[in-house]
Amino acid sequence: MLDLDWTEWAMLVPICIASAIGAVAFLAPGMLASRRDGRIRSQLGSDEAAWIYDGSLISDWVCGPDSGIDRDNIPTDWNDLTDLLGTRFPGFPSNPAMIKDAGKLVLRPPSPADYATLTIESLGQHVRITLENGGYQSNRLAPLGESYENYKEAIDHAPTPIWRLSSEGRVTWSNASYDALRKRVPKLEDPGDPVFPVLNADLNRERTRRLPVVTENSGIKNWYDVSLVPRPDGPLCYAIDVAAVVEAESAQRNFVQTLAKTFAQLSIGLAIFDRNRQLALFNPALIDLTSLPADFLSGRPNLLTFFDRLRDQRIMPEPKNYNSWRHQMADLVAAASDGRYQETWTLASGSVYSVNGRPHPDGAIAFLFEDITAEISLTRRFRTDLEMGQTVLDNLDQAIAVFSSDGSLTMSNAAYCKLWSVDPDKSFAQVSIVDATRNWQDKCKATPVWGEIRDFVAQRDDRGEWTSEVLLRDNGAISCRVLPIHSGATMIVFEHARPPSSLSVISGRKVSSKP
Structure with a gap:
């Protein structure tokens, strides 16, 4: 045992205490x-x-x-x-x-x-x-682990923005696409402010809305379809860029508006029925022609209701048998679907409508209604005038034949048929000037007049009226009068010859002394 005095002990005790404190300070963290x-x-x-x-x-x-x-x-x-x-x-x-x-x-x-x-x-x-x-x-x-890294990389490289909202509607997580979009949107200083704040109205209901985003320096609206999926700890949101879809829809609307303006100027009534046979499109002319009210047409009636209403309005011919009306309509739809429906409706009012059915894409059918009353009236009047003119010609004693500029027989009367024993109306082929002169030559004695008539019909210039006589084989004589008429046509008048008065004969052709 060391023999130490009290002064040495007084010095040793503080040293031991300091050493103990240092050892505890050094070993305590590891022990804890x-x-x-x-x-x-x-x-x-x-x-x-x-x-x-x-x-x-x-x-x-x-x-x-x-x-x-x-x-x-x-x-x-x-x-x-x-x-x-x-x-x-x-x-x-x-x-x-x-x-x-x-x-x-x-x-x-x-x-x-x-x-x-x-x-x-x-x-x-x-x-x-x-x-x-x-x-x-x-x-x-x-x-x-590794799965998390794979999923994180896949989400960050997704081309569509994805983000999560808190229950207060603030952004708590987002992928790289959302972050890139957010940087292009001005006035979003707080990272928690969402790019699409409209969705904050209801965070507990799944829905999809089309929302615009105006990017910085462009001022152009970029449209997105934003989907919200509610989750217990805040909804997940997905945005799909639909700018191309919106642009296509806008172009389609403009095209439809252009078509609508074009249809509005048409005088032909247009009614288009979709594949479900409901009226999908009509123009103002249809209202004018059918007298159907606009509210009825705007209500998208089906095809049978539409035509039934036309029958009630007496805009189409009354069916002879009403019991077969539905079958007639079925046949009408089938014919229109093949593009075979084309009829002329003569109405009780005297109007005449031309109705055509045409197939359209995607199973639709279009009906065209055209008022042809004026054309029909003009045709009927023209036909009446022709019949009247033919009657006048048939009551003349002279035999008359008219040849067009190409030498075809276009008109003759009853006296002509009797004189030459022919009926051009019963011939299947077109009668030409050559055919006619051969027939005349067979019934007459030889004469150069027929060749001169053929040359005159084919002639275009220096055409003047002239007259000649020919002898029939039964010793009768007839006078042939040749006259140029409108549009290069030629009229030939045959009549029994009278004693000459003031006619002079020049090489077989007798020229009238009239100027």
């Missing part, structure tokens, strides 16, 4: 960490993991073999832990200081197939995070 690690390990199951953070840096961690956590890639700071667990557990605090105010926070994944629980609690200066997987297989944990 070892004790804490042992306490964590004794409390966790094989499918659980726990982290202890001192501020934003990790101070200890434990991962069970079935926890799904990559032990070689443990997050060392709070930001790495947020990237690892934030997507799987919405609402994960972005700052550990938020836990000290809350005390304890329990989070669960939004997926009903994921039974995990994440508990975050404050332990003085430390924050403990405990993950309980609840039997969820590690190879199905999307936000953990």
